[in-house]
Amino acid sequence: MLRKSLKKGESMLVLQSYSFGIGDRFAHQAKAQLSAFVMLRDQMNPRPGMEVVPVWNKSNREHTFIGSEPQSVYDSGAAAVAALDWKLPWYVDADHIQRSTVDRFVACSNFFTIDVADSIGKSASDAEVAEFVRRHPEFQQPIAIPGIQDRLEIEQSEVERVARKYLLATRQAGEIYRYIESKKGVGGFVPEVSMDETDSPQTPPELLIILAALADEGCPVQTIAPKFTGRFNKGVDYVGDLVQFEKEFFDDLAVIQFAIGQYGLPNNLKLSVHSGSDKFGLYPIIRKAIHATGAGIHLKTAGTTWLEEIIGLAEAGGDGLALAKEIYAYAFEHIDELCMPYASVIDIDRTRLPSSSEVARWDGPKLASTIRHVPNDPSFNANVRQLLHVSFKVAAKAGSRFTDLLKANETIVGAQVTTNLFDRHLKPLFLG
Numbered sequence: 001m002l003r004k005s006l007k008k009g010e011s012m013l014v015l016q017s018y019s020f021g022i023g024d025r026f027a028h029q030a031k032a033q034l035s036a037f038v039m040l041r042d043q044m045n046p047r048p049g050m051e052v053v054p055v056w057n058k059s060n061r062e063h064t065f066i067g068s069e070p071q072s073v074y075d076s077g078a079a080a081v082a083a084l085d086w087k088l089p090w091y092v093d094a095d096h097i098q099r100s101t102v103d104r105f106v107a108c109s110n111f112f113t114i115d116v117a118d119s120i121g122k123s124a125s126d127a128e129v130a131e132f133v134r135r136h137p138e139f140q141q142p143i144a145i146p147g148i149q150d151r152l153e154i155e156q157s158e159v160e161r162v163a164r165k166y167l168l169a170t171r172q173a174g175e176i177y178r179y180i181e182s183k184k185g186v187g188g189f190v191p192e193v194s195m196d197e198t199d200s201p202q203t204p205p206e207l208l209i210i211l212a213a214l215a216d217e218g219c220p221v222q223t224i225a226p227k228f229t230g231r232f233n234k235g236v237d238y239v240g241d242l243v244q245f246e247k248e249f250f251d252d253l254a255v256i257q258f259a260i261g262q263y264g265l266p267n268n269l270k271l272s273v274h275s276g277s278d279k280f281g282l283y284p285i286i287r288k289a290i291h292a293t294g295a296g297i298h299l300k301t302a303g304t305t306w307l308e309e310i311i312g313l314a315e316a317g318g319d320g321l322a323l324a325k326e327i328y329a330y331a332f333e334h335i336d337e338l339c340m341p342y343a344s345v346i347d348i349d350r351t352r353l354p355s356s357s358e359v360a361r362w363d364g365p366k367l368a369s370t371i372r373h374v375p376n377d378p379s380f381n382a383n384v385r386q387l388l389h390v391s392f393k394v395a396a397k398a399g400s401r402f403t404d405l406l407k408a409n410e411t412i413v414g415a416q417v418t419t420n421l422f423d424r425h426l427k428p429l430f431l432g
Helices: 030-044 060-066 071-084 102-108 126-135 156-184 204-216 242-263 280-293 304-316 318-333 335-345 356-360 364-371 382-389 392-398 400-408 410-430
Strands: 018-023 052-059 091-097 111-115 190-194 223-225 270-274 297-300
Touching: 018 091, 018 304, 018 410, 030 052, 030 071, 030 410, 052 060, 052 071, 052 111, 052 297, 060 091, 060 102, 060 392, 071 091, 071 102, 091 102, 091 190, 102 156, 111 156, 126 156, 126 204, 156 190, 156 204, 190 270, 204 223, 204 242, 242 270, 242 280, 280 297, 280 410, 304 318, 304 364, 304 382, 304 392, 304 400, 304 410, 318 335, 318 356, 318 364, 318 382, 318 392, 318 400, 335 382, 364 382, 392 400, 400 410
Parallel strands: 018 052, 018 297, 052 091, 091 111, 111 190, 190 223, 223 270, 270 297
Antiparallel strands: none
């Protein structure tokens, strides 16, 4: 069982029940993003502790592609908070960090997504597996979990299989957590463990075993990001069996609540959904689940903002539209290079991509409606949207030309960002 105590005078940074991860790859839209949270706060009129708080996130890979530093994420968030007089908590997420990349994030982050996907499947030793089984006799009998109809019956061979697959990953999570703790202090940050970037989803019994192992490591995880059933492609809606997802989601919530009591994990431990952006089909299920169970949720939809910037520049016309077309043309010609790092999370039908010469003839509203994620709009093209989603480093290569256009068209671009975040994400999840 996890045992973590604070020294006298220390306090624990506790993530709120509802948090929403947002990306701002070029650090220009934090105010527009926060405006959506202000609108939600004003319409929800939430009870204390039930507010939805922003978590700005940006991964090391994204910083590398763009040439930015983690401090820029904090600085843009802080400026937005000051400008809008935001009094609620806010967070900066060192997204998908590993031991080799965490140092540059330590000073300016208070939320750390510890990514252990690379260690999943690397086999623990027979002795380590045997010790885990010995330490957890609860798995040797059916486990009654409130919220799950049938008792979980996990054969010892299955416990051994799961332990062999995940023990090294949970050990890595513990090691990275302790390193961050040595820099930030006990309770000085929100730890998340991410296991979503792997080949196969984790079942609810596997999640329970993983949480037991994290507790053994002394890792007081506040959010856990498993891989769910179905496809979570970048920038487009969920592809999969919604009935199956709903069952697994409810079961995962029940497992988490059980693990809190069983293993002494933090009381605010909650599921984290790394959506890949815009999983609109899942929002009714998630909303139903949090209302039915009282569970918290962390949802991340990082790439949407960059696409809204392109949409805004297209709508602005003139030089903005011209650059948006150039970015598409380059992406179309370099599709293999741009898609390779994201091959497992995109499905692009290249036969349905318009040629760059065709796009060059479009006006701004046509290009914008092609990219904007409104599934029932006949102009919407999910293939174009996915390609542009993974092409943000093309804009980075444009340098100040791109960012100067964002500044020059701040009003129209910001309106796209705020409207998209509020109307298509926050409102369906939290207002219905």
